[in-house]
Amino acid sequence: MTAPILITGAGQRIGLALVEHFVANNQPVVMTYRTRYAAIDALEEQGVHCIQVDFDGAEALTRLEMTIRAHYDSLRAIIHNASSWDCEANNPDFNQLFDNMMRIHAKVPYQLNLTLADLLLASESVADIIHLTDYVVETGSPKHIAYAASKAALDNLTKSFASKYAPNIKVNAIAPSLIIFNQHDTPEYKAKTLKKSLMGIEPGCKEIIRSVELLLNSDYITGRSLPVDGGRHLK
Ligand SMILES: NC(=O)C1=CN([C@@H]2O[C@H](COP(=O)(O)OP(=O)(O)OC[C@H]3O[C@@H](n4cnc5c(N)ncnc54)[C@H](OP(=O)(O)O)[C@@H]3O)[C@@H](O)[C@H]2O)C=CC1
Numbered sequence: 719m720t721a722p723i724l725i726t727g728a729g730q731r732i733g734l735a736l737v738e739h740f741v742a743n744n745q746p747v748v749m750t751y752r753t754r755y756a757a758i759d760a761l762e763e764q765g766v767h768c769i770q771v772d773f774d775g776a777e778a779l780t781r782l783e784m785t786i787r788a789h790y791d792s793l794r795a796i797i798h799n800a801s802s803w804d805c806e807a808n809n810p811d812f813n814q815l816f817d818n819m820m821r822i823h824a825k826v827p828y829q830l831n832l833t834l835a836d837l838l839l840a841s842e843s844v845a846d847i848i849h850l851t852d853y854v855v856e857t858g859s860p861k862h863i864a865y866a867a868s869k870a871a872l873d874n875l876t877k878s879f880a881s882k883y884a885p886n887i888k889v890n891a892i893a894p895s896l897i898i899f900n901q902h903d904t905p906e907y908k909a910k911t912l913k914k915s916l917m918g919i920e921p922g923c924k925e926i927i928r929s930v931e932l933l934l935n936s937d938y939i940t941g942r943s944l945p946v947d948g949g950r951h952l953k
């Protein structure tokens with residue numbers, strides 16, 4: 719059986735779109751979700767292995783590793799997608815916010831990359847680790863300070879793990895700016911955000927799917943961050 723791709727935080731939005739893409743292309747997937755959306759039922763009916771994980775919970779990583787090992791002896795890739803776009807304005811407890819951001823964006827990928835490496839190395843072909851970071855790794859973000867710092871940590875992990883695991887595992891990041899809005903985004907916020915890039919569009923999940931496929935199908939790209947940002951750096 720083809721080794722599965724592990725995708726974290728895939729109950730909705732980009733992660734869910736990635737799962738659906740791989741299912742449609744007969745690539746086995748094992749995914750984690752925190753909130754059980756209706757989409758999870760549909761995925762399970764299609765045979766997708768969906769594992770409920772809240773990475774803020776004690777022992778969450780150990781339990782996930784044990785579940786993965788109980789079902790699989792190899793992994794084709796790990797896509798670290800789980801994320802919380804939280805901000806200082808909504809969290810007066812800056813200490814807790816910082817810990818939460820670093821946990822989900824840096825500590826979880828760090829630990830899973832170390833504890834599941836042997837399953838990636840057991841893959842028939844060269845394996846992949848893909849980190850979903852953010853355009854703000856380059857610039858910082860005054861309204862999402864801890865978030866941006868934690869994504870910058872994840873960007874740095876990309877370089878360290880690429881050196882550690884080459885040539886058997888490629889390790890890359892994808893650094894998006896706007897991909898898809900959130901339901902609560904106002905027309906004013908949307909208009910302001912669209913103006914931040916040269917392309918001025920909300921590209922949708924397909925842009926990340928294409929980027930993931932490019933990295934999975936490359937024999938040579940590793941230790942790099944793929945900017946998917948509509949030319950925002952030139953505005
Ligand atoms: N959407 C965009 O325009 C952009 C996205 N990105 C990055 O791309 C990736 C995907 O983005 P998007 O789909 O919008 O992500 P979401 O904001 O939808 O988050 C993805 C998932 O992460 C899960 N998650 C958050 N915290 C935890 C936790 N502690 N334990 C377990 N799961 C958790 C959420 O679960 P739950 O549903 O239960 O809350 C959610 O379903 C992210 O890494 C994001 O930072 C970067 C720039 C722009």
Ligand SMILES: Nc1nc2c(c(=O)[nH]1)N=C([C@H](O)[C@@H](O)CO)CN2
Nearest residue numbers: 801802803894895896897898900911
């Ligand atoms: N986990 C998330 N991270 C980010 C999101 C999101 O919805 N969830 N959204 C953004 C914005 O689209 C930003 O790129 C443009 O305002 C950033 N990160």
